[in-house]
Amino acid sequence: MKIAVCIKRVPDMDLRFAIGAGGKALDPVGLKFDIADFDGYAVEAGLRLVESHGSGEVVVVSIGPTAVQETLRKALGMGAHRAIHLDAAEVPFDGMSIATALAAELKEGGYDLVLFGRMATDSANQTVGPMAAHLMGLPCVTAISKLDIANGRGTAERQLEGATETMEFPMPAVVTIDEGLGRPRLPSLKGIMAAKKKPLEVKPAQLGAANLTVDVIAFPPDRPPGRIIGEGADAVPELIRLLQTEAKVL
Amino acid sequence: MDLPFYFGEEHLQVREMVREFARTEVAPVAKDLDRTSEFLWDNVAKMGPLGLLGVPWPEELGGAGMDQLSYYIVLHELAKVDASHALTVSAHTNLGTSPIVDFGTQAQRERYVPLLASGKVLGGFGLTEPGAGSDAGGTATTAVDKGDHYVLNGSKVFITHAGVGEIFSVTARTSPGPGHRGITSFIVTKDSVDLDRCRTLGVGHAEELPKTKGLRAGKKEDKMGWRSSDTRELILEDAIVPKENVLGTVGEGFVNFLKTLDAGRIGIAAVSLGIAEGAYGEALRYASVRKQFGQAIANFQGISFQLADMATEIQAGTHLLYHAAWLKQNGKPFKQEAAMAKLYCSELAMRVTTKAVQVFGGYGYTTDYPVERMMRDAKVCEIGEGTSEIQRIVIARNILASLEA
Ligand SMILES: Cc1cc2nc3c(=O)[nH]c(=O)nc-3n(C[C@H](O)[C@H](O)[C@H](O)COP(=O)(O)OP(=O)(O)OC[C@H]3O[C@@H](n4cnc5c(N)ncnc54)[C@H](O)[C@@H]3O)c2cc1C
Ligand SMILES: Cc1cc2nc3c(=O)[nH]c(=O)nc-3n(C[C@H](O)[C@H](O)[C@H](O)COP(=O)(O)OP(=O)(O)OC[C@H]3O[C@@H](n4cnc5c(N)ncnc54)[C@H](O)[C@@H]3O)c2cc1C
Numbered sequence: 136m137k138i139a140v141c142i143k144r145v146p147d148m149d150l151r152f153a154i155g156a157g158g159k160a161l162d163p164v165g166l167k168f169d170i171a172d173f174d175g176y177a178v179e180a181g182l183r184l185v186e187s188h189g190s191g192e193v194v195v196v197s198i199g200p201t202a203v204q205e206t207l208r209k210a211l212g213m214g215a216h217r218a219i220h221l222d223a224a225e226v227p228f229d230g231m232s233i234a235t236a237l238a239a240e241l242k243e244g245g246y247d248l249v250l251f252g253r254m255a256t257d258s259a260n261q262t263v264g265p266m267a268a269h270l271m272g273l274p275c276v277t278a279i280s281k282l283d284i285a286n287g288r289g290t291a292e293r294q295l296e297g298a299t300e301t302m303e304f305p306m307p308a309v310v311t312i313d314e315g316l317g318r319p320r321l322p323s324l325k326g327i328m329a330a331k332k333k334p335l336e337v338k339p340a341q342l343g344a345a346n347l348t349v350d351v352i353a354f355p356p357d358r359p360p361g362r363i364i365g366e367g368a369d370a371v372p373e374l375i376r377l378l379q380t381e382a383k384v385l
Numbered sequence: 386m387d388l389p390f391y392f393g394e395e396h397l398q399v400r401e402m403v404r405e406f407a408r409t410e411v412a413p414v415a416k417d418l419d420r421t422s423e424f425l426w427d428n429v430a431k432m433g434p435l436g437l438l439g440v441p442w443p444e445e446l447g448g449a450g451m452d453q454l455s456y457y458i459v460l461h462e463l464a465k466v467d468a469s470h471a472l473t474v475s476a477h478t479n480l481g482t483s484p485i486v487d488f489g490t491q492a493q494r495e496r497y498v499p500l501l502a503s504g505k506v507l508g509g510f511g512l513t514e515p516g517a518g519s520d521a522g523g524t525a526t527t528a529v530d531k532g533d534h535y536v537l538n539g540s541k542v543f544i545t546h547a548g549v550g551e552i553f554s555v556t557a558r559t560s561p562g563p564g565h566r567g568i569t570s571f572i573v574t575k576d577s578v579d580l581d582r583c584r585t586l587g588v589g590h591a592e593e594l595p596k597t598k599g600l601r602a603g604k605k606e607d608k609m610g611w612r613s614s615d616t617r618e619l620i621l622e623d624a625i626v627p628k629e630n631v632l633g634t635v636g637e638g639f640v641n642f643l644k645t646l647d648a649g650r651i652g653i654a655a656v657s658l659g660i661a662e663g664a665y666g667e668a669l670r671y672a673s674v675r676k677q678f679g680q681a682i683a684n685f686q687g688i689s690f691q692l693a694d695m696a697t698e699i700q701a702g703t704h705l706l707y708h709a710a711w712l713k714q715n716g717k718p719f720k721q722e723a724a725m726a727k728l729y730c731s732e733l734a735m736r737v738t739t740k741a742v743q744v745f746g747g748y749g750y751t752t753d754y755p756v757e758r759m760m761r762d763a764k765v766c767e768i769g770e771g772t773s774e775i776q777r778i779v780i781a782r783n784i785l786a787s788l789e790a
Contacts, residue, residue: 205394212398321405324436324449327398 136191136284138181139241140215140250141267142174143226144199144206145257159349161257170206173252175319177312180282181250182214182320188284192216194246198236198340199226211330212322218333221340228349230262235343237263238270248289251311253278261311268309276302280315391454391707399455403462406435407470415467418613419758424549425470425613426579430586433504438477442486447499453714457655457706464659465666468762469613471659475652476545476614477501481508483648484554484570488633488641493572497552506577506591509546511555511619512642514539519775521556521639522565526621528557535559535631537571537624540603543769547617548578548602551591555621556638565639570632573597573624599624610761647720649770651713654706654726657734657766661702664734664741664759665695671754672744688744695737702730721783728776731766738763 146152146166155162170178178195185191195210197203198221207218221236241249249271251264261277268275279302281292289308293300294315322330364373378385392400410428418425432438440456442448449455456478464471482501485493485508501508517523526539537557541547553573560567574596583589603618633641669692672683682688705726712719738760742749749756767773 208394209398209401212402321402321435322398323434324399324402324440324451324455325444327395327402328444328450331395 136185136188136248137194137244137246138184138191138248138250139194139196139244139246140174140177140181140210141196141237141263142178142206142210143171143252143255143257144168144197144203145171145255148256154352154354158351158353160352168202168206170209170319171252171255171257173254173256173312173314175252176314176316177250177252178210178213178215179319180312180316181248183317184248184282184284191247194219194244196221196237196240198223198233198342200224204335204337207335208330209322211333211335212326213320214322214326216333218335220335220337222337223340223342227342227345228258228260229343229345229347230260230266232343232345234263234266234270236340237267239341240338241267242271247306248284249273249307249309251309253311253313264309264311271309273307273309274304275309275311276304277311278313279310280313282310282312282316388703388707391711392458395451396454396458399451400458400462402435403437403459406431406437407463407466411463411466411470415469415613416752416755416758418467418469420612420752422607422612424579424615425473426549426582426586426589428470429473429504429507430588432474433588437474438504438507439482439502440474440478442482442498442502446486446494447502449502454707454710457651457710460652460655461659461662461706464656465663467613468656468660468759468766469611471656472545472611472614473507475649475656476509477507477550479649479652480510480645481546481550481552481554484510484632484641484645485552485572487644488570489572492629493632497572500591500594501552504588506552506589506594507546507550508552508554509544509550509619510642510645511541511544511547511553511573513541513543515542519772521568521642522563524556524558524562524568526555526557528559528569528571528626530559533628535571535626535628537573537599537621537626539621541619541621543606543616544619546615547619548605549589549615551575551577551589551594551596553600553619554632554642555619556642557621559635567636568638569635570638570641571626572630572632573600573621573626575600575602578602597624597626608765610758610763610765612761646770647723648713650723650727650776651706651709651719653766653770654702654709654723654730657727657730657763658699658702658706660734660759660763660766661695661699661730661737664738664756664763665692665699667754667756667759668692668695668741668744675746682744691740691744695740698733699737702726702733705729721780724771724776724779724783727771728773728780731763732773734763734766735760 153162181193193215195215196219197207254261265275276291279291280294283290289304291302436449439448440451444450460471460475485497500506528535528537554570556568558567559569577583577589599622601620603620606616672688675682709719709722709726741756
């Protein structure tokens with residue numbers, strides 16, 4: 136089984152971050168980068184599929200500047216077999232531009248499955264996977280939480296609000312991955328050593344035209360400070376009055 | 386600190402992985418393990434497959450094939466979250482495994498190191514005795530030559546992994562003392578004391594390994610710190626040790642374990658520095674959110690100057706540690722630098738953790754916050770693998786010897 140996993144290098148959004156001088160992007164200073172959360176789950180899903188089938192390869196692909204090679208090497212350390220770096224000075228915001236480059240690379244690659252994370256944890260667009268599927272003319276199942284492959288067909292589960300949906304699809308196919316398939320493994324020390332010797336191919340990214348641009352990024356306005364209106368049972372009537380008249384939540 | 390002079394991308398990847406492991410697997414259990422003094426078996430089972438129990442050993446021997454720096458990075462990072470985890474890796478790798486790698490025959494290496502390096506079983510080092518602590522020349526355990534085997538008698542105390550471990554290097558007298566001459570090292574084996582747990586987890590016990598008759602673990606110490614690290618007596622009672630288990634040359638045991646201890650000092654420096662950094666990180670965060678007198682206590686010079694001192698001394702300790710590690714890695718003499726790193730970083734760990742408890746005020750004195758545990762964990766770093774006084778003796782001897790040269 137031959138599986139491609141498309142991974143994005145993103146900043147850790149749990150850390151404190153600042154907006155850069157132009158107001159259109161985050162200030163890269165002090166940011167810590169890693170594989171986007173759901174993309175990590177996708178790598179794990181690919182590795183487990185190949186392991187359970189006893190043979191095959193997992194190829195990780197990433198678009199961006201040279202720094203993405205570090206992220207690719209982490210995935211190689213987890214156990215991916217080889218990596219493709221599609222070189223681009225910047226990662227465009229427009230998912231179609233990115234999907235074009237990925238489809239150009241992957242279409243003739245003979246992959247049985249192309250995996251994506253459900254969304255990138257920084258831009259949260261959820262578009263690149265489905266767009267790439269369309270450009271390659273492949274079926275696409277999004278945000279799956281379970282995946283089985285047998286006899287050239289795939290079965291996937293999706294979690295809906297209060298229900299589970301089971302889908303079947305022919306291969307090759309594009310699948311975007313939610314949590315639930317298993318937490319991404321840590322790269323073992325042997326994995327880190329082995330990653331140094333695994334092939335990492337660099338090619339120019341054939342990005343499509345970018346029609347979307349970010350106008351401005353802004354932090355939400357500061358919340359007004361809280362107010363203590365009293366203590367104990369005596370304060371309850373006033374609290375209810377304010378929740379009705381001021382906060383308008385009751 | 387990124388230390389570009391010492392660290393390459395591979396080191397940063399190791400650091401990243403261990404940080405993630407410490408955050409997700411160690412931090413949630415550290416407090417409970419400390420309270421119950423239970424050994425960290427579950428995480429031993431997880432650390433083996435990640436390669437953390439055989440970092441610097443060659444892949445042919447089941448190790449991860451990484452360098453010395455990577456090994457010290459692992460200790461440093463684990464100790465930031467829990468010293469007992471770091472110490473377990475350190476005692477197993479340096480005290481338990483390195484003597485066999487460094488001084489063993491090819492047959493001994495092939496027999497024991499793969500079991501140890503993969504984390505299948507834990508190892509330890511039996512040097513200290515009731516009458517031989519700082520002065521290892523006082524070793525009283527005897528080894529009597531019986532032709533094809535030796536018979537060992539004696540008691541080793543404070544032996545890390547004496548209970549949970551299965552493979553040990555121990556020292557004994559093959560010719561009467563006093564002093565350094567006539568001490569020989571032997572490889573001895575026993576069953577883990579937690580066989581049921583080991584069988585369920587699939588680690589900690591090697592059925593196929595022949596065990597030494599007459600070797601057993603004694604009483605477990607109830608310690609102030611390093612509480613989930615296993616420390617016990619190791620008792621040799623007419624223990625029958627075949628001659629093929631002599632480690633190194635007969636009579637050369639003393640010289641060899643001094644080498645093991647030199648390297649171990651860099652390890653304890655790494656553990657100490659990790660404890661200091663862990664406590665400093667807690668204090669820094671707490672000081673920025675704890676409000677008294679209408680503002681964060683970090684705004685008071687009395688607090689911020691303490692934080693500044695901690696940060697400065699931690700940076701100094703970091704350079705001492707990685708300088709000593711770099712010397713060792715590059716085959717240069719490192720005895721004095723290792724002693725300096727151990728002395729400075731262990732005393733630093735005590736200073737920083739004490740200050741961290743102070744920054745936390747009354748809360749720091751309770752088990753609701755980890756700084757009191759870190760303070761207890763720090764103390765033994767000034768004692769184990771050579772007390773601070775012994776480090777000063779080593780350093781003083783070296784600097785005075787340079788006068789004579
Ligand atoms: C948790 C823990 C784990 C350990 N693990 C191991 C292990 O795995 N294997 C092992 O073999 N040992 C181990 N030890 C033993 C440890 O190495 C010894 O405790 C240490 O070497 C000190 O020896 P001692 O306790 O007998 O103290 P002593 O040697 O009795 O020292 C008492 C005091 O006297 C001071 N002193 C001694 N001689 C001098 C001198 N000449 N000048 C100035 N001051 C001096 C010491 O610095 C110390 O302050 C461990 C100890 C602990 C606490
Ligand atoms: C075992 C124990 C028993 C206790 N028993 C009692 C009791 O019986 N009754 C009772 O009322 N209380 C009791 N206490 C509470 C004790 O008095 C407080 O813990 C102590 O006053 C410190 O307050 P805090 O813990 O809130 O620390 P904080 O006031 O939050 O102080 C945190 C740190 O900030 C420093 N700091 C604060 N303000 C400044 C400043 N302006 N400039 C410089 N540094 C500053 C402090 O010195 C400390 O290092 C007890 C505490 C303990 C641990």
